Amino acid sequence: MRYVIVGNSAAAVGCITGIRKVDKENEIVVISYEDKCYSKPMIADVLVDFPEEKLLYRDKKFFEENGVTQILGHRAISVNPESKVVVLDSGELVPYDKLLISTGALPFVPPIEGSDKKGVFTFTELGSAKAFKEYIKENGVEEVVVIGSGFIGLEVAYFLREIGINVTVVELLDRVLGKALDRRGSEIVEKMLRDKGVNFVFNNTVERIEGDEKVTSVTLKSGEVLRADAVVVAIGVRPNTDLAKTAGIEVNRGIVTDNHMATNVKDIYAAGDCIECLDITDGQRKPLPLFPLAFEQGFVAGLNMAGKEVEYLGGLPLNSLKFLEKPVLNAGIVEPPDNSYEVIVNDRFEKKGYYRKAIIKDNRLVGFVAIGEIDRVGILTNLIRQKIDVSNIKERLVSLDFGLVDLPESWRKEKLVEDKTAYKDWRAV
Amino acid sequence: MERKLMKVYPIEENCISCRYCEVACTMVHSESQDPVKAYKLEGLKPRPTVEVKGAVSISVMCRHCKHPFCFDACISGAITVDENGKVNLDEDRCVGCWNCVLVCPFGAAHPFVERKHSFKCDLCEERGFPACVEACPNRALIYDFER
Ligand SMILES: Cc1cc2nc3c(=O)[nH]c(=O)nc-3n(C[C@H](O)[C@H](O)[C@H](O)COP(=O)(O)OP(=O)(O)OC[C@H]3O[C@@H](n4cnc5c(N)ncnc54)[C@H](O)[C@@H]3O)c2cc1C
Ligand code: SF4
Numbered sequence: 107m108r109y110v111i112v113g114n115s116a117a118a119v120g121c122i123t124g125i126r127k128v129d130k131e132n133e134i135v136v137i138s139y140e141d142k143c144y145s146k147p148m149i150a151d152v153l154v155d156f157p158e159e160k161l162l163y164r165d166k167k168f169f170e171e172n173g174v175t176q177i178l179g180h181r182a183i184s185v186n187p188e189s190k191v192v193v194l195d196s197g198e199l200v201p202y203d204k205l206l207i208s209t210g211a212l213p214f215v216p217p218i219e220g221s222d223k224k225g226v227f228t229f230t231e232l233g234s235a236k237a238f239k240e241y242i243k244e245n246g247v248e249e250v251v252v253i254g255s256g257f258i259g260l261e262v263a264y265f266l267r268e269i270g271i272n273v274t275v276v277e278l279l280d281r282v283l284g285k286a287l288d289r290r291g292s293e294i295v296e297k298m299l300r301d302k303g304v305n306f307v308f309n310n311t312v313e314r315i316e317g318d319e320k321v322t323s324v325t326l327k328s329g330e331v332l333r334a335d336a337v338v339v340a341i342g343v344r345p346n347t348d349l350a351k352t353a354g355i356e357v358n359r360g361i362v363t364d365n366h367m368a369t370n371v372k373d374i375y376a377a378g379d380c381i382e383c384l385d386i387t388d389g390q391r392k393p394l395p396l397f398p399l400a401f402e403q404g405f406v407a408g409l410n411m412a413g414k415e416v417e418y419l420g421g422l423p424l425n426s427l428k429f430l431e432k433p434v435l436n437a438g439i440v441e442p443p444d445n446s447y448e449v450i451v452n453d454r455f456e457k458k459g460y461y462r463k464a465i466i467k468d469n470r471l472v473g474f475v476a477i478g479e480i481d482r483v484g485i486l487t488n489l490i491r492q493k494i495d496v497s498n499i500k501e502r503l504v505s506l507d508f509g510l511v512d513l514p515e516s517w518r519k520e521k522l523v524e525d526k527t528a529y530k531d532w533r534a535v
Numbered sequence: 536m537e538r539k540l541m542k543v544y545p546i547e548e549n550c551i552s553c554r555y556c557e558v559a560c561t562m563v564h565s566e567s568q569d570p571v572k573a574y575k576l577e578g579l580k581p582r583p584t585v586e587v588k589g590a591v592s593i594s595v596m597c598r599h600c601k602h603p604f605c606f607d608a609c610i611s612g613a614i615t616v617d618e619n620g621k622v623n624l625d626e627d628r629c630v631g632c633w634n635c636v637l638v639c640p641f642g643a644a645h646p647f648v649e650r651k652h653s654f655k656c657d658l659c660e661e662r663g664f665p666a667c668v669e670a671c672p673n674r675a676l677i678y679d680f681e682r
Contacts, residue, residue: 120607145610145611145612146610147610147632148610148611148630151630162612163610163611163612164612397608397610397634398604398607398608398634398637398638401607401608402604402607405607424634424637424638426632426634426636426637428630428631428634432648433633433636433646433648435633435636435637437637480633480636480637480646480648481636481642481645481646482584482636482642482645483636483637483642484604484635484636484637484638484640484641484642484643484644485640485642487637487638487640488640491640507586509584509586509588509642510586510593510595510641510642511586511587511588511591511592511593512588518547521598521640521641522544522545522547522593522595522598523544524682525542525544525598525681525682527598527600527601527602528601529601529602531601531602532604532640
C-alpha cells in the first residue's frame with residue numbers, strides 16, 4: 107500500500123495525521139511544487155520582515171517521524187487512474203494505491219487591461235508574497251492599490267501600512283468584506299483600518315492598469331486616476347481543479363466528493379480549497395477555502411484512505427480577522443437572507459468596544475459575529491454545528507458570560523462526564 | 536493504540552462556585568507563584584472558567600478532546616497532540632489568529648488579545664498534578680483516566 111498526496115499544506119497535513127491514526131506502516135509520499143510546508147495564512151508576515159523560519163507549519167521532523175517522503179519542487183501534471191500513477195513535470199511517474207488531491211486554490215484574476223505589467227501581484231503563495239516584498243524594496247514603492255476588500259486584500263493593506271506604505275483599497279461593493287461579514291461588522295472593520303491609514307474607494311473598480319513596463323497608476327471605472335507603484339489583485343480564489351480534471355474526476359464549482367471525501371474516480375480522494383464543501387448552514391455545496399476545513403477534510407480523507415470509514419461532518423464559513431488590534435470573528439450566516447431569520451444584537455462597540463450578533467432560524471443558531479470580546483465563542487460555533495435547540499437561550503447567545511451552563515444538562519453530561527469528544531460525537535443532535 | 540491520558544473531570548452537582556480552581560491555576564502558572572501578584576502584576580488569567588447560572592455552577596477547562604478541533608484550526612503549528620492524546624498549546628509559537636477560540640466547542644481555548652496568543656489548560660504538566668483539583672474544596676473536580 108502506498109499513499110500519495112499532491113499538495114503539502116493544511117489538507118495534506120490533515121491527511122497524514124488521519125492516515126497515521128490507522129496505518130503506522132505503509133509509505134506516504136507528498137508532492138508539491140513549493141519547497142516547504144509553510145503556513146499559508148501567515149504569508150503576509152513576510153512584508154514586515156518576520157523571520158521566514160517562523161512561517162514553517164510542519165518541519166522536517168514531522169515528515170520523518172510520520173514516515174513521509176517529500177517530493178518538493180515538482181509539479182504533478184497529470185494523473186492516470188488506469189495505471190494509477192501521478193506524472194510529474196520532470197517526467198517521473200509516482201505510483202499510488204490511494205491518492206489525495208489537495209491542490210488548493212488559485213487567485214482569481216479578472217481580465218483587467220494592463221495586468222501583465224511589472225508590479226502587479228496576487229497574494230496567495232509564499233513565492234508571490236516574497237516577490238511582492240522584493241519589488242517594494244527594489245523599486246522604493248510608496249503607493250499601492252489593492253483590488254478587492256476580502257480577507258486577503260485587507261490583510262495586505264494592513265501590513266503595508268505597518269511598513270509605512272500608502273494604500274488604497276478599491277472595492278466593487280459599498281463596504282469591506284461584503285460577502286463575509288454583516289454591515290455593522292464591515293463598518294467597524296473599515297473604521298479600524300481607516301484609523302490605521304488605509305484609504306478606501308467603494309462602488310468602483312480598476313478598469314485599466316497604466317504604465318510602460320512597470321505599473322505607475324490605475325484608472326478607475328469612475329475615471330479617477332490613482333497613483334500606484336504596485337497593484338495587488340485580491341478579488342478572491344477559485345478551486346484549483348486542473349490536476350483532478352486530467353484524471354477525469356467530476357468537477358463542479360470545485361472537485362466533487364462524497365461524504366468520505368472520495369471523488370467519483372476509484373481510490374482518488376480530494377480535500378481542502380480545491381473541493382466543493384457541504385455548508386451545513388444552508389445545505390449547499392460550495393467552495394469554502396478555509397484553513398480549519400481544509401485540515402479537517404484532509405484528516406477525514408486520510409482515515410478513509412487507510413480503511414477506517416468516517417463521514418465528514420460538513421463545513422461552515424469560519425473567519426477570524428487575525429491582524430487587527432481588536433479581533434473580529436464570525437461563523438455561519440452573518441446577514442439574514444430573508445425575514446424567516448431572527449437576529450439578536452448586542453452592540454456596545456462605541457462605549458465598551460464589543461459587538462455581538464446571533465442569527466437564528468427555526469430555533470437553531472445559524473451564524474454569529476463577535477468583535478472586540480471573543481472569549482468562548484467556539485461554543486456558539488458548536489451550537490451551529492450540532493444544530494442544538496436555542497429557543498430558551500436566544501438572548502443569552504449575545505451575552506458575554508454565555509457558557510455551557512446555558513446548554514441542556516444532557517449535553518454537559520455527554521460531553522463533560524462521558525467525554526464523548528471523538529469526531530463522530532459532534533454530529534447534529 | 537492505547538491512550539494513557541488522565542484528565543480533569545468536573546462534577547457539576549458538587550461545584551459551589553468558589554473559584555478556588557481559577558485562583559490556584561493562575562497562581563501556579565505565574566512567575567511569582569503568588570495569587571495576588573499573578574493577577575495584578577503579571578496580568579494572568581485563569582484557564583478554567585467557573586460558570587454560574589441560577590443554582591447551577593460548573594468549572595470548565597480544556598477537555599483534551601479525542602478530536603480536537605483546535606488542532607485542525609491552528610495555522611501556526613502551536614497546537615500539537617501527543618501520543619496519549621494530550622493537547623498542547625505552545626504560547627511562544629502561537630501567533631494569535633484566534634482560530635482555536637473560534638472552534639473550541641467548550642470555550643476552553645482563551646484569547647490573550649494584548650499578548651497575541653491563546654492559552655488553555657495544560658493539565659499542570661510541569662507540576663505533575665492539576666492545581667485546580669488540589670484546590671477544589673468540594674470534590675467538584677477530579678483527576679481521572681480518560682473515559
Ligand atoms: C494571505 C492568505 C491569508 C489567509 N488567511 C486565512 C485565515 O486567517 N484563516 C483561514 O482559515 N484561512 C486563511 N487562508 C486560507 C488558507 O490558507 C487555505 O484555506 C488553506 O491553506 C488551504 O489548504 P489546502 O491544503 O487546501 O491548500 P493550499 O494551502 O492552497 O496548498 C496547496 C498545495 O498544493 C500544492 N500544489 C498545487 N498544485 C500542485 C501540482 N499540480 N503539483 C504539485 N503540487 C501542487 C501547492 O504547492 C501547495 O503545497 C488564507 C490564505 C491566504 C492566501
Ligand atoms: S482547546 Fe477546546 S477543542 Fe482543543 S482540546 Fe481543549 S476543549 Fe478540545
